[in-house]
Amino acid sequence: MKKNRLGQSDLHVSALGLGCMSLGTDEKTAFPILEAALEAGINYFDTADLYDFGQNEQILGKFFKQNRENVIIASKAGNKWQENKEGWTWDASKAYIKEAAKQSLKRLDTDYIDLYQLHGGTLDDPIEETIEAFEELKAEGYIRYYGISSIRPNVIREYVKRSNIVSVMMQYSILDRRPEEEALPLLHDSGISVVTRGPVAKGLLSDNYLKKLRAKGYLDYSEEELRSTLEGLQARFEGKRSILEAAVQYNLSNPAVATVIAGASSVEQLQENARAVNSIALTQDEQKVIQAVSKASFYKDHR
Template sequence: MRKVQLGDSNLYVSELALGCMSLGTERKQANYIIDQALDYGINYLDTADLYDQGRNEEIVGEAIKKRRNDIVLATKVGNHLKEDGSWYWDPSKAYIKSQVKSSLKRLQTDHIDLYQLHGGTIEDPIDETIEAFEELVEEGVIRYYGISSIRPNVIKQFVNKASIQSVMMQYSIFDRRAEEEILPLLQKQKISVVTRGSLAKGMLTKDALSITQAKAQKGYLDYRQDELLSTIKQLIDLLNRDQTLTGLAIQYALQNGAVSSIVAGASSSTQLSENVKALEQSFTTAQLEQVAHIAKQNKYEKHR
């Protein structure tokens, strides 16, 4: 599997990453999926301290400890966990520097390759947050840092003030909000985008129509349900015999020059295999251009 440089760092990540949130808490099954992902050539694993109240990091750490040097390990911080399982937003320097110790322990490692702020608002103490990450880099506890955000104003602050290598953001055929305002900026600054939600909650997979009918009665972003169904049918009509909607969704996101990797979850071996096979498909420039004509060019209105 092709590896792409993350920002201007020394990290090279697989074009398809394993989003570990979907692994569940059954350790044996999770280990199997992670091993399979690594065997496919996926070297980039993404988790967070919030997932299953830290259990996800524990499962990932146990699964990779014998292959740690082969992996780009990413996790996230900022959601302050409480003993009762609830959490609140806390981007403070004190919390970030204390919580990283807990993540390292759960992950059974002495460093994190990519440490990401798990959200953020424009009202946050951004300078203080950046200072925490910079100190962790100097201490060798993390190699690089980034943010996970869809908020243009927050992203711009970190681009201007911080040495981030990546921005994780929602980006798909159904969510093109970043295309005009943020993706060109990040590409110019050599900051990589790693996407989440590129399969749009399953609405861009082989089960697209049934999932959309069952789970999108209220629509999705600025799409009504009937618009989603109509758009899916038009996208399916674009496909050739050996192509899938999952492949089209992944390749549409990857063809943007700012995007380095697609973070896709997998709760089963079959789902992981389908994602890998989708990555291997090729699409013509004309097909990808037609997608942009079929799908809406969404705009950032909320979540600034």
């Protein structure tokens, strides 16, 4: 599988990364998926302290204990579970970020995290203090590089100006093209990579889209608009490539994007995602077709 450099770092990440949130807590289910990911050439594994109250990190730590140096593990912090585990609060303070990193290291059973990310962020955060936490963690050898996971253009802009982030993780798909107007050009020009999540829009961008259609639509698509767009995609790519292939290749066609993160709850689903990523890149004409049938939305909120 093709690998791309992540920002200005020396990390080279597979074009498809495994979003580990959907692995669950049963090793008998999770381990075969992780093994299949390695067999497919995936080297990038995305987790967070929030997932399954830290059990997700523990599963990765146990599985990768013997071949830690061959994989890139990305985790996140900032969301703090309440004591009753019924919800979480936001904490971007230096003290919390540094402590959260050390707790993640214990669960991952590793000496370092390759990419440590702020799991959100607002302009009300103590941004300089937050950046200090990541810089100190890097200087102390606990993390190799850091980034943020955010869809907020104003927050992204602040970190581009004030920090040494190598990546920004954000939702991006054919049905959510909001990053195209502001975030993607800014990050590409700044030498910062984009890690995309939600490339198949909760399963809508698949050949089984009819089963996923919902009355409330999706983002700023009404149900009717959604159906029309998906039918348009199917009609234009039928016999040439699957909607899934078109979806992941659309993400990868943007020069800012280094890797597409997709979850998998089965080996078969992971293999299907890998085939889509390994398929032939979109032509410029195919990209234009996609843009013609979908909305060029932009961020009205999230600022």
